[in-house]
Amino acid sequence: MIEPIDVVFPCLNEEEALPALLAALPPRYRAIVVDNGSTDATAEVARRGGARVVDEPRRGYGAAVKAGLEAATSELVVVCDGDGTIDPRQFDAVVRPVDSGAADLTIGRRRQTSRSAWPFAARVANRVLARLIRSRTGAPLYDLGPVRAAYRVPLLELGVTDRRSGYPVELVLRAHRQGWRLQQVAVDYLPRVGRSKVTGSVRGYLTAVQDVRRQLAESAR
Secondary structure, rough: OOOOOEEEEEEOOOOOOHHHHOOOOOEEEEEEEEEOOOOOOHHHHHOOOEEEEEEEEOOHHHHHHHHHHOOOOOOOOEOOOOOOOOOHHHHHHHHHHHHOOOOOOOEOOOOHHHHHHHHOHHHHHHEEEEOOOHHOOOOOOOOOEEEEEHHHHHHHHHOOOOOOOOHHHHHHHHHHHHOEEEEEEEEOOOOOOOOOOOOOOHHHHHHHHHHHHHHHHHHOO
């Protein structure tokens, strides 16, 4: 397996989740925590946990991911939510298809470990969105999961422009247009630590829906 592998964690107020998350990171992985305008001690906690911290004050998931990818130096990278829902010990399974040449992009397909891990409304919304993307692309996608792996330079060269919640959708659509081989990998999905920025607030949910709808509408042109 290619080593080392940088892991980009886009983070907004994740001081509670980071200690356990970083402690579980296997030795071959290097953490890059992108502090996306946190008002808590996310950056300090990340540094104490051995992570490299990148500051991206412009709010938005896509902005944080882009900053992390540009800061990374490894050939292969993982991007993972920093809320503690994914155990880093599952990264090998996510990376393996890309590392072996069987896929260009892997995306985690969530297996909820408890009812509280993945609220029913969020599961339904994700299912509908995945169905829409499958109908547009034919890609075997059933979840836009919180963890993915790919080679860093080609990932940046895709030119994803969305800087908010539409990033994962635009990524898949662009990858499909470029003929990338996409593979889903089952990962256990744990209850998040702290409050969700999307399902935890009306504003966050509406922003995500708006961004996703925009990406799908633009892909239909």
